[in-house]
Amino acid sequence: MKTLLYLCLVVYTATAVHLKDVEVKYPHYINLSDNDEVMQTVDLEEQPDIELLEDIFRNPDNNRYLLYTRDNPLVAQTLQINNTLGVYFSKFNAWKPTVVIVHGWLSDRNTEVNIALTDAFLRKSDVNVIVMEWRRLALSGYVTATSGVPAVGRRLGQFLEFLHRVTGAPFESMHLIGYSLGAHVVGNAGRELEGKVARVTGLDPAGPLWNLNKDRLSSSDGIYVEAIHTDGGVLGQGIGSAIADADFFPNGGTSQPGCLTSFCHHKRAWELFASSVTYDHFLGRECSNMLQVSLNTCRGKIFKMGNGDISKRGSGLYRLNTDRRYPF
Incomplete structure (x- = not known):
């Protein structure tokens, strides 16, 4: 009887977890x-x-490209592509690493993820932080926003190419971070730069309309690509499958301790990441397959x-367990 129950559990779990592609x-x-916290009902078959x-x-x-540094941690300077003088007279320092943060759907420059990550990075390191706001498209319907992600990402890549060209800031010192739909934006930016940026991090990359989407975040978008999956369960908002060089599945990647809603599971990805920037304390254990996860x-x-860590390198599937409250 115990053997039968175990086999049933294995079969059920193998069909419940998402595998690659x-x-x-x-x-x-x-x-x-x-x-x-107010969930939006989305028609995934609507016309964009x-x-x-x-x-x-x-x-x-x-x-919009909003620059924050330790000299201006609260009030941004706006950078513009092809405005060389604007960059020269800004506080951008090409000798320092550059962190780019991209928000998700229904968000703008003031969304919580931007504020939390900017604060975490500037407290930890002397870096350039550029928050990219793409609110005009991000505030549209989900299907429309999804359709426009490649164009937005390509333009981000072109902006970073401009920065590289006029300041000498090396791609090898750039870290692109995106949350949900923003994860696919930074993937497309990295692709525009032929995978030359040092690091791309996807925080619970969006799942609906993205599982087999050729424009999704992938391991070729940077020298090192990492994804953190926190809401990949049935009807979850995250993609839930391995798409990067290293894929982390905190608490199994489908639900998070202390959370009762999909939104809470989803945003836990950036909360965990912000905590990791400060404390660098999360230890993943490599898994052979998603069943082990x-x-x-x-x-x-x-x-x-x-x-x-801008020079971080690695690959594989990883599981770790966290607490329910910050710093987790």
Whole structure:
């Protein structure tokens, strides 16, 4: 009897976890939100706003690039692509590492993830932090925002190429970080730069419409690409499958301690990452497959999750368990 129950558990778990490049069948309508506790009902089969998308493709400079440093940690300086004088007279320092933060859907420059990560990085290290705001598209419908992600990401890549060209800031000192839809934005930015940036981090990369999407975040988008998955369960907002060089699944990657809603599970990715920048204390255990991730039976090598190490390198699947409250 015990053997039968164990076999049933194995079969159930193997079908419940997401494997690489397996299509996840979402329902017609799903509840999503990247920015607040009020979930939005999204029609995943709705037609995108073609007029807005055409304008985004024609005018990609709807993006705003907001620079924060230790000299201006609270009041941003706005940088513009092809405005060389603006960069020269800003506090941007090409000799220091550059961290780029990209928010998700229904968000803008003032969203919590931007504030938390900017503060964590500037307290820990003397770096340039650039928050990219793409609110015009991000505040549109989910299907429309998803459709415009590649164009927004490519323009971010072109902006970083401009910074490299006029200041000499090396790609090898750039770390691109994106939350939810923003994870796919930074993936496309890295792709535009032919994978030359040192590091790309995806914080619970968005799942709906992205599982088999060729424009999603991938391991070729940077020298080292990391993904942290926290809401990859059935109907979860995250992609839930291995897509990077190193993929971390805190608490199994589908639900998080102390959380009762999908939104809470989802945002835990950036909360954990912010904590890791400060304390660098999360130790993942390598897993052979997703079944081990789900059953918490991983016995491989230890590898740290998150942190701000620009030279970090590694690969594999990792599981770790966290507490329910900061610093987790």
